[in-house]
Amino acid sequence: MNIGEPLTVCPQAVHKFGVGDPPSSNLEPNLGNNDMRLAHRYGWAAAGAVTLAMIAAPLPALAEDGDPTTGDLTVTRFDDRYADGLFDTTRTSPSGDVDRLNTDLAAQLVDVNGTRHYKSADADGLYRFTDVPVGAATLYLGHPNYPANEVFFDATGATSAADITRMATTEYYGAQGTLDVVIDADGEQRLIGMTALGVAAKVSSTDGAPVSGITSIEFGSGGEWFVGSEYAGLPGGYEAQAPGYRVIRHLPGDLGMRITAPAGYRVASVTAATGSAPISYPDIPMTVVERDGAYWVDSAAVPQYFFSAAFLVTLEEVPDTTRPTASLVSPTTEGPFRSLSVQVDATDEKGLKRIVANIYKGTTLVKSTQSAATGTSATHRATVSLPDGAYTVKYNSQDLAGNISQTGTFAVTVDGTAPTATVKDGSAYTVGGDGVYDLVSVKLYDAQKIDKVTINGTVKDLTNNAWSDVNFIKPGTFGAVKGENTLVVHDVAGNTRTLVFVLN
Ligand SMILES: [Ca+2]
Ligand SMILES: [Ca+2]
Ligand SMILES: [Ca+2]
Ligand SMILES: [Ca+2]
Secondary structure, eight states, rough: TTTSOOOOOOOOHHHHHTTTOOSSSOOOOHHHHHHHHHHHHTTTTTTTTTTTOOOOOOOOOOOOOOOOOHHHHHHEEEESSSSSSOOTTTTTTTTBBBBBEEEOOOOOEEEEOOEEEEEEOOSSOOEEEEEEEEEEEEEEEOSSSSOOOOOOETTTOOOOGOOOOEEEEEEEESEEEEEEEEOOOOOEEEEEEEEEEEEEEEEEESSSSSSOOOEEEEEEETTEEEEEEOOOEEEEEEEETTTTBBBBBBBBSEEEEEEEETEEEEEEEEEEEESSSSTOOOEEEEEEEEEEEEEEEEGGGGGSSSEEEEEEEEEOOOOOOOOOEEEEEOSSSSSSSSEEEHHHHHHHSEEEEEEEEEEEETTEEEEEEEOOOOOOEEEEEEEOOOSSSEEEEEEEEEEOOBOOOOEEEEEEOOOOOEEEEEOOOSTTOOOOTTTEEEEEEEEEEEEEEEEEETTTTEEEEEEEEEEEEEEEEOOSSTTSSSSSEEEEETTTTOEEEEEEEEEE
């Protein structure tokens, strides 16, 4: 439905996009004469003098009839077709609509005695209750739709939408806009507006996909906030649901939306649009103002007073500014190691890109290793062969956003050289020669320290030193036997040297 086409009752599916029924199935009564009379009464029709009385003032007090026990109530009921909360027939909505008296339905008043007064509009389009007992009374104005799909507001004395007050809808011979009044002998007047403004939101991610499951979205008007919920069958579409009725209808004035993005997301942009189906066809942009933690549009920009303002919210992921972690799982000691096996584990709450382990000798990078990483935790393993010496492992990780973890350092030593074993000279240590001995002693050396020896599998641990020895080997000592013996020298790194000899 486009603006300017005949108003028709929208199908339910369209309601879900925030487009209401026209507040009455008979929206076009010929009220021109009534408007003219009212305008004449207040002087609005003075040619060209539109600035003189843009806003309806309360009706003047009626003359007393001299009876202090009764009073009159005059009700002006209007459709706020230029949606500003005021009855002002000089303002034209974007679709060409203007405020108009509404005389379609009777008004009812229950007086202080519980007596029901039932009035149709007078010839001038006003509802006049006369000679009502003074005291508290309740005014009822019927909703044109059932279930009620409009909201009434008290605009008496209002000079802007900020002054109007939402009226409750109660059941009294049908759904009624309901207002407590106190009748006094001087006479009372009320100016009551009706509107069916909607406020909805469509929430999408930056790729355009609808975002479901938002629980903290609210829609506001008239100083009140209403919790929004997601439409069944329309993912990413939200509106405040009205218990017992269909959706919350909003007061004219500032129409608001506020949202708390889900964890890890933030609001990237908010625009707004209106039209016959603004969520699906955001054909008429609205100006959005951000204020007080909410987004606002002006209802006066809505072409029809039963249209909706739709906020189009785009959420984006909050950039990852948190560093990943990197921890060295291996090695856990300085070594020495025959070859260096490195394992670095990394984590990131958003996603890893790579893990790096670099080997430095002094300040010189001698070996760089890395693994591409995916997911929120990953492992990098590398085994590197290096010349003997002291090294530093430096390791870190990088996440997809480019954040780099703290760099860890760990000192290691590499030893790929086997120890030496030399038969000692001197008859006190060694008797025999050329691999055949009565008694033999060996001198051991390793730059990265001797650990132990085994003789025929029997372990003799040695204090870890560069220089060591095993003295006075003969059958019966350290596992040595008569005949062939195998002596294996181990350095700390695990390199070995084997010595085979015969004992007599
Ligand atoms: Ca208005
Ligand atoms: Ca991160
Ligand atoms: Ca060694
Ligand atoms: Ca040892």
